[in-house]
Amino acid sequence: xxxxxxxxxxxxxxxxxxxxxxxxxxxxxxxxxxxxxxxxxxxxxxxxxxxxxxxxxxxxxxxxxxxxxxxxxxxxxxxxxxxxxxxxxxxxxxxxxxxxxxxxxxxxxxxxxxxxxxxxxxxxxxxxxxxxxxxxxxxxxxxxxxxxxxxxxxxxxxxxxxxxxxxxxxxxxxxxxxxxxxxxxxxxxxxxxxxxxxxxxxxxxxxxxxxxxxxxxxxxxxxxxxxxxxxxxxxxxxxxxxxxxxxxxxxxxxxxxxxxxxxxxxxxxxxxxxxxxxxxxxxxxxxxxxxxxxxxxxxxxxxxxxxxxxxxxxxxxxxxxxxxxxxxx
Numbered sequence: 001x002x003x004x005x006x007x008x009x010x011x012x013x014x015x016x017x018x019x020x021x022x023x024x025x026x027x028x029x030x031x032x033x034x035x036x037x038x039x040x041x042x043x044x045x046x047x048x049x050x051x052x053x054x055x056x057x058x059x060x061x062x063x064x065x066x067x068x069x070x071x072x073x074x075x076x077x078x079x080x081x082x083x084x085x086x087x088x089x090x091x092x093x094x095x096x097x098x099x100x101x102x103x104x105x106x107x108x109x110x111x112x113x114x115x116x117x118x119x120x121x122x123x124x125x126x127x128x129x130x131x132x133x134x135x136x137x138x139x140x141x142x143x144x145x146x147x148x149x150x151x152x153x154x155x156x157x158x159x160x161x162x163x164x165x166x167x168x169x170x171x172x173x174x175x176x177x178x179x180x181x182x183x184x185x186x187x188x189x190x191x192x193x194x195x196x197x198x199x200x201x202x203x204x205x206x207x208x209x210x211x212x213x214x215x216x217x218x219x220x221x222x223x224x225x226x227x228x229x230x231x232x233x234x235x236x237x238x239x240x241x242x243x244x245x246x247x248x249x250x251x252x253x254x255x256x257x258x259x260x261x262x263x264x265x266x267x268x269x270x271x272x273x274x275x276x277x278x279x280x281x282x283x284x285x286x287x288x289x290x291x292x293x294x295x296x297x298x299x300x301x302x303x304x305x306x307x308x309x310x311x312x313x314x315x316x317x318x319x320x321x322x323x324x325x326x327x328x329x
Contacts, residue, residue, distance in 0.1 A: 016267065021101040021259065023279040023284060023287065024088050024279060026082055026088075032288050033076075033079035034075070039296055040071040043296075043303055047064070050307075056308050056309065058314065059315065060114050064111050067104055067295075068299050070100065074100050081093060088271070096189075099185065099189030101189075102185040103182050105255045105298075112249055115241075115307060115310075116226065119238060119245075120167045122312040122318070124160035174219055174223065181215040181216040184208050185208075187208055224246055238310075238311075252294065255294055
């Protein structure tokens with residue numbers, strides 16, 4: 001009776017509010033929700049191994065580990081909602097799901113940004129290496145001229161301090177802007193249920209959604225551009241590692257574009273099956289293909305590789321390493 005009253009009130013007031021990301025779970029959502037709950041659950045032992053192993057332990061994996069655990073919970077709840085009419089339109093669960101789907105991928109983008117930062121900063125540090133060919137010289141002896149070879153000479157790479165400072169400033173700003181995008185997404189999701197009965201709130205939520213997703217999309221493309229540029233032009237960078245960042249940010253771009261497209265959809269009821277409600281079979285398929293699957297692939301890749309070794313993050317991440325001393329005046 002309460003659910004019918006909510007739906008009737010929304011229709012009576014002729015309020016059209018942004019359709020929920022992923023729609024509300026019906027019976028057709030049960031199987032994919034269980035499958036992805038299991039897939040994310042399989043990442044938990046891998047994450048634990050990364051934390052237990054000294055060679056791969058790094059705090060830069062905290063966000064991705066938390067994300068994987070949260071997705072297990074979210075998918076389990078989604079499976080439960082699919083067979084429970086009361087849970088399906090629960091205000092609390094609706095808010096939680098909209099926050100989760102609207103901001104989860106941003107935590108993955110932040111992790112990739114942290115990896116790229118460590119990779120580029122380390123590329124600017126001075127290092128010593130041996131020259132490819134040994135030095136030779138000629139000496140005269142009693143039996144004639146003798147060609148002598150010396151050990152390979154050490155070549156010291158320059159300390160690119162200005163580049164390092166530039167990278168740190170750029171990525172500091174990037175991470176703060178990602179935080180802003182996350183907060184906007186959290187706010188839009190946490191007040192989502194108010195949109196059902198208040199057109200002003202519905203319009204506000206729509207604006208917050210676009211701001212959060214648009215900002216996340218722009219930042220991810222920027223990070224992707226920096227990674228591509230580093231592959232082409234930056235000395236001493238590990239190009240295979242930068243290429244991983246490029247590939248994974250492409251997956252996150254897919255999620256952003258998907259969000260920007262579905263945000264045009266509106267509905268008059270959470271359980272509506274009308275066009276644009278995001279509750280049809282095709283809408284649900286697109287949700288799992290263009291959001292949940294890319295998120296899982298990204299998280300599985302981040303946890304599957306040794307990020308500490310691959311991106312030279314150390315235990316704490318580059319942000320917490322000893323900074324260069326300021327020159328004395």
